[in-house]
Amino acid sequence: YTIHEVTIEKTTGKVPVPFFAAPAVDLSVEWMALWHGAVVGEIEFYRPRMNFVNAPSKASSQFGVDKPWVQKIKQLFPVKINRFAVHDGEIHYRDFSHDPKVDVVFDRVQMVGTNFTHSKKLSKTLVADIDMEGRPLRTGDVRCNVTLDPYAPKPTFNMKLEMAEVPLTKLNDFAKAYGHFTFEAGTLKVATELNSKNGAFSGYVEPVFDHMSIFDPAHDSDNPVDFIWQGIVGGLTRIIRNHPKDRFGTRVPLSGNFEDPAPD
Numbered sequence: 001y002t003i004h005e006v007t008i009e010k011t012t013g014k015v016p017v018p019f020f021a022a023p024a025v026d027l028s029v030e031w032m033a034l035w036h037g038a039v040v041g042e043i044e045f046y047r048p049r050m051n052f053v054n055a056p057s058k059a060s061s062q063f064g065v066d067k068p069w070v071q072k073i074k075q076l077f078p079v080k081i082n083r084f085a086v087h088d089g090e091i092h093y094r095d096f097s098h099d100p101k102v103d104v105v106f107d108r109v110q111m112v113g114t115n116f117t118h119s120k121k122l123s124k125t126l127v128a129d130i131d132m133e134g135r136p137l138r139t140g141d142v143r144c145n146v147t148l149d150p151y152a153p154k155p156t157f158n159m160k161l162e163m164a165e166v167p168l169t170k171l172n173d174f175a176k177a178y179g180h181f182t183f184e185a186g187t188l189k190v191a192t193e194l195n196s197k198n199g200a201f202s203g204y205v206e207p208v209f210d211h212m213s214i215f216d217p218a219h220d221s222d223n224p225v226d227f228i229w230q231g232i233v234g235g236l237t238r239i240i241r242n243h244p245k246d247r248f249g250t251r252v253p254l255s256g257n258f259e260d261p262a263p264d
Contacts, residue, residue, distance in 0.1 A: 002026045013059030016096065022048035029079065040082035040117050047088045054095045054102075086111035091134075098177035106142065109134040116150050136163055137170040154199030155258050163190040168212060186212035199258045208249035 008020040026044040053062035089109035095102035111132040130146040141164040148157035168183035176182050187210045194203035 001028075010062050013057070013061075015053055015055075015060060015062045017051040017053065017062075017092075017094065018049075019062055019064075020048065020050050022046060041079035042083040042085070043081055044085045044087065045089065047090075048086060049090045049092070051092045051094055054093070055097050060097070080117045082115065082117040084111075084113045084116070086132075089134075095177065100173045100176055102174050102177050104171075104174055105138060106134045106136050107138055137166050139170060140164045140166040152198070155196045155201070156198060157194075157196050159192075159194045159203075161190070161192045163188075165189045165210070168209070182215045184213040184215045186210060194254065196258070200256075201258065202253075202255040204251050204253050206249065206251045208247065211246050212248060 003025045004023065006020070006022045006025050007018050009015075009018045022045050024046040025048075026046070027041060028044075029041055051062065053060070055061045086109055089107075089111065091106045091109060093102070093104040109132065111130065113128065113130040115128045127147050128150045130144075130148070132142075132144040132146075134142050136142050142161065144159065144161040146157055146159045148155075165187040166189070168186040168188055171188070172182045188207060189210075190205065190207050192203065192205045194201055196202075
């Protein structure tokens with residue numbers, strides 16, 4: 001059956017956008033699984049929107065869902081979910097506390113997750129799999145694959161993500177809000193890999209900047225603080241840039257534990 005106009009909102013604090021909203025959510029039995037003697041379900045989300053909100057206070061922030069919502073889903077559909085799919089979704093990172101307001105969006109999100117019942121009847125492996133693709137900042141392309149053990153007591157997964165080149169100017173609200181500078185030109189692409197076993201993770205993030213240029217401070221702001229900050233950023237940009245190729249790339253190692261994360 002189909003549930004229409006689903007909305008999940010934070011009821012404490014002041015968050016102006018819902019955590020989750022979708023015009024339609026379809027719940028059904030996975031018929032192919034019946035041939036293998038398993039009664040499991042699948043859930044399909046149509047045009048869902050998720051909003052993660054950063055704010056100075058916990059009451060105004062929004063990064064998760066209360067456990068009662070999970071129980072509500074189980075009450076509505078008391079069958080183990082083996083497969084889920086997202087059609088034309090959007091994921092937003094927002095910050096309403098800065099000027100300009102920040103809205104980093106991934107749209108046209110398509111996602112499929114399979115084998116979440118951890119059953120050898122339905123799969124040759126006990127590993128669940130998630131494939132996702134989308135459009136970062138309403139341009140470009142991002143693809144991600146995650147394999148995981150959904151029943152491990154602590155996070156156990158492998159993740160790979162690649163983001164194709166996007167114009168840096170699309171990040172200007174983010175850069176202005178958090179760094180007090182703006183991009184004049186250039187592109188960014190990202191590759192990342194993260195592996196976790198029993199809650200201990202390791203991996204890397206590898207951003208690559210091409211033809212990056214920061215706005216000329218003299219043309220950007222009359223604020224002396226902005227002027228000084230952009231001068232520093234512009235100087236660092238000139239120092240670290242690979243001049244022959246006009247490219248700057250680095251690999252940032254990541255490691256730690258989800259209970260006590262710390263950068264390398």
